[in-house]
Every structure is written in structure tokens, then in C-alpha cells.
Amino acid sequence: MPDSLTVFWFRRDLRLEDNAGLYRALKAGGPVLPVFIFDSNILDSLSDRADKRVNFIHDTIAGLHNKLQMTGSTLYTFYGTPLSCFRQLAEQYPITAVYTNTDYEPYAIQRDKEIKAFLQGRNISFHSYKDQVIFEQDEVVKDNKEPYTVFTPYSRKWKEKLNSFYLKEYPVERYFNNLCKHNERALLTLKEIGFTKVAYDVPPAMLDEAIAMHYDETRDYPAVKGTTMLSVHLRFGTISIRRLAAKAVELNGTYLNELIWREFYQMILWHFPHVVSGCFKPAYDRIEWRNNEAEFGKWYTGQTGYPIVDAGMRQLNETGYMHNRVRMITASFLTKHLLIDWRWGEGYFAEKLLDYDLAANNGGWQWAAGCGCDAAPYFRIFNPYLQTQKFDPQAAYLKKWVPEYDQLTYPLPMVEHSAARERCLRVYKKGLG
Numbered sequence: 220m221p222d223s224l225t226v227f228w229f230r231r232d233l234r235l236e237d238n239a240g241l242y243r244a245l246k247a248g249g250p251v252l253p254v255f256i257f258d259s260n261i262l263d264s265l266s267d268r269a270d271k272r273v274n275f276i277h278d279t280i281a282g283l284h285n286k287l288q289m290t291g292s293t294l295y296t297f298y299g300t301p302l303s304c305f306r307q308l309a310e311q312y313p314i315t316a317v318y319t320n321t322d323y324e325p326y327a328i329q330r331d332k333e334i335k336a337f338l339q340g341r342n343i344s345f346h347s348y349k350d351q352v353i354f355e356q357d358e359v360v361k362d363n364k365e366p367y368t369v370f371t372p373y374s375r376k377w378k379e380k381l382n383s384f385y386l387k388e389y390p391v392e393r394y395f396n397n398l399c400k401h402n403e404r405a406l407l408t409l410k411e412i413g414f415t416k417v418a419y420d421v422p423p424a425m426l427d428e429a430i431a432m433h434y435d436e437t438r439d440y441p442a443v444k445g446t447t448m449l450s451v452h453l454r455f456g457t458i459s460i461r462r463l464a465a466k467a468v469e470l471n472g473t474y475l476n477e478l479i480w481r482e483f484y485q486m487i488l489w490h491f492p493h494v495v496s497g498c499f500k501p502a503y504d505r506i507e508w509r510n511n512e513a514e515f516g517k518w519y520t521g522q523t524g525y526p527i528v529d530a531g532m533r534q535l536n537e538t539g540y541m542h543n544r545v546r547m548i549t550a551s552f553l554t555k556h557l558l559i560d561w562r563w564g565e566g567y568f569a570e571k572l573l574d575y576d577l578a579a580n581n582g583g584w585q586w587a588a589g590c591g592c593d594a595a596p597y598f599r600i601f602n603p604y605l606q607t608q609k610f611d612p613q614a615a616y617l618k619k620w621v622p623e624y625d626q627l628t629y630p631l632p633m634v635e636h637s638a639a640r641e642r643c644l645r646v647y648k649k650g651l652g
């Protein structure tokens with residue numbers, strides 16, 4: 220082991236190529252010890268011990284480990300709280316610096332604050348870099364330096380600011396010689412971190428350019444392969460946002476807008492952390508939700524009697540994925556038709572979605588409920604039948620996930636659309652005064 224060591228801490232950036240923080244760590248000289256922490260603060264809160272996301276992360280970490288071994292290095296994995304793991308690292312190794320990439324969620328901000336304070340107490344420097352977004356924090360704001368709360372002007376400023384500098388990739392492989400060369404260390408197994416193996420279906424971390432090119436024409440149709448299916452990879456950083464954004468600029472403006480929406484919600488979460496548990500627009504906290512648990516159960520099990528809603532929920536429960544158009548329909552149904560608090564639905568999606576991302580999930584649910592920034596107005600209430608006719612006209616999506624939808628065995632609609640709509644308008648109007 221060398222006299223001094225730099226640690227690179229993998230988090231939402233599970234790749235070697237075009238990794239900003241890893242590049243900076245290696246370029247600083249090294250030797251660099253790559254580390255991943257299975258964070259018990261997060262993992263212990265998960266109710267499903269066969270969580271697909273944990274399986275995906277573990278498999279990805281194993282892949283990183285194998286790639287690092289090809290360079291003569293390896294990946295050290297730990298299980299525990301980040302603070303306890305860094306205490307262990309600092310006691311065992313002559314660490315002088317820790318490099319990582321910035322995470323903008325409230326838990327991550329607090330975690331990094333604690334780690335930085337601990338390291339500084341040991342004269343170990345802490346360096347964090349932008350990697351999972353093109354523009355972070357205050358990089359895209361109004362002329363008066365206030366954050367945007369409406370997407371269109373934000374996206375306009377985002378595009379004006381974009382140039383080749385922000386899309387430039389980091390040539391990490393040039394500095395692989397600065398990786399720490401040391402004996403192989405066994406990876407922690409799923410069992411050792413308290414989880415069991417389960418099958419999951421995640422496509423490769425590669426952009427299908429033909430799909431991206433026609434994204435604006437196909438993205439709203441759940442029965443066709445019309446989206447890139449890269450949200451899981453964006454969430455865990457197994458694909459570079461710079462590489463994707465560069466391709467989106469070249470291929471399709473609508474696809475680029477979807478990447479900008481992702482950053483818009485990250486920016487909202489950063490500037491307005493109250494959205495984690497409260498409405499972006501506080502007036503909406505006065506709405507009197509019905510919160511009927513039996514009705515919530517019918518919604519999340521896919522037994523509402525509305526085929527498009529049930530198809531989406533069954534797809535989510537079985538695969539950990541739901542088409543984005545259907546996410547909007549199911550969220551609108553829960554909040555508007557059933558008058559169930561958006562936080563219930565957001566929490567359920569947080570448990571089930573393979574691509575769960577706090578900023579995007581929260582932003583999407585508040586959009587559907589009408590209480591978020593740049594939200595759908597509360598009087599816009601999706602008609603599930605019209606949505607089906609428009610986006611699944613051949614009922615191919617319905618037939619896949621709700622094959623009994625036209626049989627007598629299929630439940631009757633749990634609520635009548637026009638009556639639910641009138642009730643929603645009445646309750647929202649009363650709550651908003």
C-alpha cells in the first residue's frame with residue numbers, strides 16, 4: 220500500500236467512462252482507490268428484500284469491479300452508514316483526499332456535509348464535481364438570479380447557455396495508470412447486505428438512435444417501442460448525460476426537452492426542498508383528500524375498472540417500469556378521480572420504480588395533482604377513456620397487461636368519470652378558497 224492514497228467514491232455515477240469526479244481524482248496524480256458504499260441508511264428503509272434496484276446496483280458494481288480488475292485495480296465495497304465506512308477507511312489507509320460527484324437530494328446534501336466535516340477533522344480534503352446534470356444549482360437562473368419555476372423559460376435559457384464546453388467528455392482512460400494497484404478484494408454479496416437475488420429487465424446503457432430520432436412521434440404510445448428506456452441508467456449514472464445530451468441536440472429536440480425536464484426538477488428540488496413533503500404551491504396543502512385506503516388498494520393492485528390505469532399499475536408491479544404517458548394517467552386518476560393525496564402515490568412509485576428519482580418523481584406527481592411548479596391546472600382532469608382512444612387505439616397495451624378488460628370478470632369502474640370530475644372540481648375549489 221502506498222504512503223498516501225486518494226479515494227474516489229462512486230454514487231450516482233456507476234461507470235468508468237466520462238466520469239467527472241473520477242477523471243479529476245486520477246488526473247490529480249493518485250494512486251486512486253475506487254470505493255462504493257452500500258448505504259445502510261437507505262437500504263435498511265427498503266421493505267422488499269428482493270428489491271430489483273438493489274439487484275441492478277449490485278450487478279452494476281460487479282461489472283465495475285471486473286473492469287477495474289482489467290486495469291490491475293479493484294473496487295472496494297462497504298456496507299454501513301457512510302460515516303462509519305469512512306471512519307474505517309481513514310483508520311486502515313493513508314488517505315489524503317476524497318473525490319466524488321455531487322448529489323443534489325436533501326439526504327445526500329446532509330450526508331456529504333457530515334462526511335466533509337469528518338474528513339476535514341483528519342486533514343483529508345473533500346472534492347465534489349458536477350456529473351449527473353449539464354447545468355446544476357444556480358447555473359440556469361433568471362437575469363435577477365432567482366430560480367425559474369416555469370419550464371419553458373428555463374428550457375430556453377438552458378439551450379441558450381449550452382455549448383460544446385458543457386458537452387465535452389472526460390477522457391478518464393488516459394489516467395487509468397493512476398488507479399491503485401492492489402490485491403483483489405472480494406465484493407460484498409447481496410446476502411451480506413441483506414438482500415436476495417431477483418430477476419429484472421433493464422436494457423443496455425446504449426441510446427437507440429432510431430428511437431431518439433422519432434421520439435416526438437412515438438413517445439406517447441405505450442404499446443410501441445417509442446422511448447429510449449434509459450431512465451434507469453440516467454438515475455444510476457451508468458450512462459453519461461453529456462453523451463446523451465450531445466446526441467439529443469443532434470437527433471431530436473423533443474428528446475432534448477425531456478432531458479431538460481429532468482434537470483428542471485433537480486433544480487426545483489435544490490432551490491425548494493420543501494417540495495419533498497409539501498406542495499410547491501402551499502395553498503394546495505389545504506385540499507381535503509378523501510384518502511380511502513380500500514380505494515388506494517384497488518389503484519395500486521390494478522383493479523380500478525379503468526383498463527389504462529390498471530395496465531399501468533400492473534406493468535409497474537411486475538416490471539418496475541411504467542410508460543411515462545401512463546404515469547401521468549395513473550397519477551391523475553389517483554389524485555383527481557379518487558382524491559387521494561399525491562404523496563401516497565408518490566411513495567408507492569418510490570417503492571416500485573426501477574428508475575426512481577426523487578426530483579423527477581416528486582415533480583411528476585405534483586404536476587399531476589396541480590400543486591407543483593408549472594403544473595397542470597387543477598381543472599385539467601384526464602379522461603382515461605379518451606387517453607386510451609388517443610394513445611392505445613388498438614388496445615395493444617391493454618391486451619398485454621389487462622387481458623380480461625373486455626370480459627365479465629373484469630371489475631366495473633370504481634367511480635364514474637363525470638361524477639368524479641365534478642367532485643374533484645368542487646373539493647379543489649373549496650380548498651383553494
